[in-house]
Amino acid sequence: xxxxxxxxxxxxxxxxxxxxxxxxxxxxxxxxxxxxxxxxxxxxxxxxxxxxxxxxxxxxxxxxxxxxxxxxxxxxxxxxxxxxxxxxxxxxxxxxxxxxxxxxxxxxxxxxxxxxxxxxxxxxxxxxxxxxxxxxxxxxxxxxxxxxxxxxxxxxxxxxxxxxxxxxxxxxxxxxxxxxxxxxxxxxxxxxxxxxxxxxxxxxxxxxxxxxxxxxxxxxxxxxxxxxxxxxxxxxxxxxxxxxxxxxxxxxxxxxxxxxxxxxxxxxxxxxxxxxxxxxxxxxxxxxxxxxxxxxxxxxxxxxxxxxxxxxxxxxxxxxxxxxxxxxxxxxxxxxxxxxxxxxxxxxxxxxxxxxxxxxxxxxxxxxxxxxxxxxxxxxxxxxxxxxxxxxxxxxxxxxxxxxxxxxxxxxxxxxxxxxxxxxxxxxxxxxxxxxxxxxxxxxxxxxxxxxxxxxx
Amino acid sequence: xxxxxxxxxxxxxxxxxxxxxxxxxxxxxxxxxxxxxxxxxxxxxxxxxxxxxxxxxxxxxxxxxxxxxxxxxxxxxxxxxxxxxxxxxxxxxxxxxxxxxxxxxxxxxxxxxxxxxxxxxxxxxxxxxxxxxxxxxxxxxxxxxxxxxxxxxxxxxxxxxxxxxxxxxxxxxxxxxxxxxxxxxxxxxxxxxxxxxxxxxxxxxxxxxxxxxxxxxxxxxxxxxxxxxxxxxxxxxxxxxxxxxxxxxxxxxxxxxxxxxxxxxxxxxxxxxxxxxxxxxxxxxxxxxxxxxxxxxxxxxxxxxxxxxxxxxxxxxxxxxxxxxxxxxxxxxxxxxxxxxxxxxxxxxxxxxxxxxxxxxxxxxxxxxxxxxxxxxxxxxxxxxxxxxxxxxxxxxxxxxxxxxxxxxxxxxxxxxxxxxxxxxxxxxxxxxxxxxxxxxxxxxxxxxxxxxxxxx
Numbered sequence: 068x069x070x071x072x073x074x075x076x077x078x079x080x081x082x083x084x085x086x087x088x089x090x091x092x093x094x095x096x097x098x099x100x101x102x103x104x105x106x107x108x109x110x111x112x113x114x115x116x117x118x119x120x121x122x123x124x125x126x127x128x129x130x131x132x133x134x135x136x137x138x139x140x141x142x143x144x145x146x147x148x149x150x151x152x153x154x155x156x157x158x159x160x161x162x163x164x165x166x167x168x169x170x171x172x173x174x175x176x177x178x179x180x181x182x183x184x185x186x187x188x189x190x191x192x193x194x195x196x197x198x199x200x201x202x203x204x205x206x207x208x209x210x211x212x213x214x215x216x217x218x219x220x221x222x223x224x225x226x227x228x229x230x231x232x233x234x235x236x237x238x239x240x241x242x243x244x245x246x247x248x249x250x251x252x253x254x255x256x257x258x259x260x261x262x263x264x265x266x267x268x269x270x271x272x273x274x275x276x277x278x279x280x281x282x283x284x285x286x287x288x289x290x291x292x293x294x295x296x297x298x299x300x301x302x303x304x305x306x307x308x309x310x311x312x313x314x315x316x317x318x319x320x321x322x323x324x325x326x327x328x329x330x331x332x333x334x335x336x337x338x339x340x341x342x343x344x345x346x347x348x349x350x351x352x353x354x355x356x357x358x359x360x361x362x363x364x365x366x367x368x369x370x371x372x373x374x375x376x377x378x379x380x381x382x383x384x385x386x387x388x389x390x391x392x393x394x395x396x397x398x399x400x401x402x403x404x405x406x407x408x409x410x411x412x413x414x415x416x417x418x419x420x421x422x423x424x425x426x427x428x429x430x431x432x433x434x435x436x437x438x439x440x441x442x443x444x445x446x447x448x449x450x451x452x453x454x455x456x457x458x459x460x461x462x463x464x465x466x467x468x469x470x471x472x473x474x475x476x477x478x479x480x481x482x483x484x485x486x487x488x489x490x491x492x493x494x495x496x497x498x499x500x501x502x503x504x505x506x507x508x509x510x511x512x513x514x515x516x517x518x519x520x521x522x523x524x
Numbered sequence: 525x526x527x528x529x530x531x532x533x534x535x536x537x538x539x540x541x542x543x544x545x546x547x548x549x550x551x552x553x554x555x556x557x558x559x560x561x562x563x564x565x566x567x568x569x570x571x572x573x574x575x576x577x578x579x580x581x582x583x584x585x586x587x588x589x590x591x592x593x594x595x596x597x598x599x600x601x602x603x604x605x606x607x608x609x610x611x612x613x614x615x616x617x618x619x620x621x622x623x624x625x626x627x628x629x630x631x632x633x634x635x636x637x638x639x640x641x642x643x644x645x646x647x648x649x650x651x652x653x654x655x656x657x658x659x660x661x662x663x664x665x666x667x668x669x670x671x672x673x674x675x676x677x678x679x680x681x682x683x684x685x686x687x688x689x690x691x692x693x694x695x696x697x698x699x700x701x702x703x704x705x706x707x708x709x710x711x712x713x714x715x716x717x718x719x720x721x722x723x724x725x726x727x728x729x730x731x732x733x734x735x736x737x738x739x740x741x742x743x744x745x746x747x748x749x750x751x752x753x754x755x756x757x758x759x760x761x762x763x764x765x766x767x768x769x770x771x772x773x774x775x776x777x778x779x780x781x782x783x784x785x786x787x788x789x790x791x792x793x794x795x796x797x798x799x800x801x802x803x804x805x806x807x808x809x810x811x812x813x814x815x816x817x818x819x820x821x822x823x824x825x826x827x828x829x830x831x832x833x834x835x836x837x838x839x840x841x842x843x844x845x846x847x848x849x850x851x852x853x854x855x856x857x858x859x860x861x862x863x864x865x866x867x868x869x870x871x872x873x874x875x876x877x878x879x880x881x882x883x884x885x886x887x888x889x890x891x892x893x894x895x896x897x898x899x900x901x902x903x904x905x906x907x908x909x910x911x912x913x914x915x916x917x918x919x920x921x922x923x924x925x926x927x928x929x930x931x932x933x934x935x936x937x938x939x940x941x942x943x944x945x946x947x948x949x950x951x952x953x954x955x956x957x958x959x960x961x962x963x964x965x966x967x968x969x970x971x972x973x974x975x976x977x978x979x980x981x
Contacts, residue, residue, distance in 0.1 A: 097685065097687070098685045101684045101685050102684055102685060227558045227559055227960075228554065228555045228558050228559060230554070230907065230908055230909060230964075232960075265959075265960065266959075425882070425939045425941050427909065450687065451687055452687060452884065452912075452939075454911050455909075482882045482909075482939060484882050484958055484960040484961045484964070485958050485960075485961070488958070501941055501942050501945070502722075502723075503684075503689075503722065503941040503942075504941045504942070507687075507941070
């Protein structure tokens with residue numbers, strides 16, 4: 068709250084600094100996005116004609132080809148590919164999860180899915196007793212004696228009391244990411260992790276996990292929240308329950324893939340770059356509409372809006388469709404590596420990877436004096452419902468650039484209430500995205516880029 | 525924007541006026557709503573067990589009985605009914621709309637529905653040539669010569685460039701409300717009105733219309749936006765197209781109905797009332813989830829939250845489920861009439877009738893000095909994403925109270941981007957409402973009521 072009051076103060080003292088022309092350009096940008104917007108039809112294509120597109124998959128390559136074409140059609144002055152090697156994890160056949168009652172009489176199948184990067188089970192699956200914990204920190208208390216040979220069921224829920232749901236995600240995701248390696252230390256044979264969502268339903272949520280190289284790799288899956296609640300209750304009266312898990316996921320050899328980059332050349336400072344991007348890869352179990360088809364089509368829309376309105380940015384706008392954010396970040400890393408190698412000047416980088424919902428602000432990470440300048444622009448955004456400029460960091464794909472060059476970074480922050488209902492599931496589909504909410508995101512990005520391009524940071 | 529800057533200024537100068545305790549109570553209210561909220565399950569019941577509930581219908585009576593019970597269960601100190609007579613309009617059998625090509629060779633059925641309060645057609649329908657206009661103002665230009673004996677097709681779309689979609693609604697709804705009486709002046713035999721939505725789909729949107737008593741009453745229906753676009757295009761090359769319309773809607777005799785009222789008595793100023801409400805009636809063609817089941821369950825949730833937390837409001841909180849907002853406003857009028865008759869003191873009235881979406885603010889209408897006080901509270905709301913306190917008026921049901929007693933009024937303003945996708949259609953169902961977004965609305969209402977109750981206006 069203190070930060071938001073600071074913003075209010077800065078709005079007050081600088082409200083009249085910026086020209087009528089900027090305000091008029093904002094209006095033009097929003098009108099164009101809401102009247103002639105192409106982001107929604109682009110998203111339709113990406114979701115319905117290509118769908119899930121995990122790095123290394125044929126669909127990811129289709130998405131690369133499509134993004135190249137879409138940036139051309141948006142009017143980019145140049146479009147090119149930036150090569151990077153990516154991991155190629157495949158889910159294999161449909162996973163099977165079953166809860167088996169004491170003595171093996173009752174068997175109930177439950178909705179699960181492999182976590183990304185997990186090893187599979189042996190071909191005939193794994194069966195072991197289940198032990199429930201509510202977070203990694205509980206493993207130590209139980210110790211090897213209680214965990215050895217069992218399947219650990221991580222059941223820590225997301226905290227519903229945060230207004231920003233990403234905060235609650237941060238508080239619950241560690242058991243998904245690190246649960247397997249932590250549990251194996253105590254002799255666990257597999258882990259079943261509560262889906263990281265506040266929704267109560269039957270959709271398991273995938274997402275990446277990682278192993279510690281020094282430890283054995285055990286299979287890791289997500290279970291739907293409905294099934295997690297049921298299992299937890301059932302365990303209270305049936306402590307000997309077993310879980311059967313079968314997954315055939317695995318890594319194939321790495322593949323060559325690409326970031327797709329489209330530029331509008333700056334009219335005055337062509338060598339100063341403003342990056343705007345999202346990630347092109349998406350989990351294989353859905354259509355990757357909010358995560359992150361939205362960010363991709365909004366970034367392409369920025370190019371289209373500038374060209375359609377004949378706006379001449381002083382600095383170069385570079386839309387980037389990053390590859391492999393979900394399970395490796397190779398695209399983001401490659402982008403930073405090349406920026407360093409080519410000694411590029413990066414004025415700012417903006418990511419859209421929090422869903423195609425109604426924008427509320429831009430979180431950011433930059434030097435205090437840059438931030439001070441940013442906050443003077445806030446009044447221009449207020450009529451568009453964009454009021455939140457908290458310094459909560461930028462996005463994952465532009466993190467390596469920020470780390471390497473100190474580039475000021477932003478992330479578009481849409482309303483976060485619905486995001487984790489869809490995140491990494493089969494229901495993250497085109498139908499879950501509202502046209503106007505999506506379009507407002509592309510407009511907000513375009514407007515912020517206008518200010519950065521005109522005035523720098 | 526100027527208003528929003530004024531807010532920023534007031535936030536600055538008064539940010540430290542309010543106590544830590546108010547901030548702590550806000551947090552408790554939000555935690556309770558997001559952790560133990562009952563609004564979502566209540567909405568499920570209202571939508572799925574009762575459904576559409578237009579005034580005068582058996583379902584409206586079921587809703588009255590249910591609301592009475594739900595307010596009791598929420599812990600209200602008293603619950604009672606306030607009788608009012610309501611119109612009883614029924615849709616009758618499914619409407620039929622067909623476009624008939626020149627010579628009658630091609631016939632295409634199109635999705636239509638009767639507008640609320642419309643007369644029906646003769647039993648065998650009406651067939652007449654169609655003439656398209658883009659608003660009432662075009663009728664005069666065409667004149668009797670071109671309109672006489674025809675069906676007028678009002679096809680003015682909503683303006684997509686407003687950020688607040690309610691503004692665009694205001695700009696397009698007049699052809700729905702007054703189109704029939706305006707067109708009949710020029711000899712029209714019926715009107716077909718483009719659905720008031722920015723969505724492009726096959727759902728016709730109903731909504732009320734009204735006749736001028738001195739003029740003939742002609743049937744009025746809504747047509748889906750997809751069909752309206754198709755018809756408009758088809759008319760360009762086939763100017764002689766006819767439209768066939770059959771509707772069996774009509775008014776039955778007025779019925780006795782009720783506002784449902786639940787109160788928590790004020791601990792210090794019991795006779796000073798803060799009203800919070802929505803409307804219990806909903807169009808017959810959907811479940812009335814956003815319009816206005818959301819407002820109903822949020823108002824009941826205010827009572828529950830206060831009781832669950834043991835909060836003792838100084839002033840009396842009165843939750844009101846108003847009857848007949850959609851096609852008569854009899855409940856709102858009766859409420860104001862009784863307030864005057866009983867010489868009640870009304871400190872403020874708050875309405876929630878803009879959908880169960882993520883809250884962004886409270887529009888309001890009050891005296892400048894009251895508003896000045898209100899704006900000093902803004903910093904408390906900012907951490908909850910509630911930042912917009914523009915003076916854009918209160919809601920329909922509390923309008924008569926405002927007019928009669930000058931009561932300060934508020935309307936909860938959720939994000940408006942999706943509202944008109946669902947408004948008055950078959951898809952305004954429980955599934956269209958997000959649990960957390962709904963809960964945040966009940967929390968925001970409770971928080972605002974806390975401040976009014978503690979400090980007055």
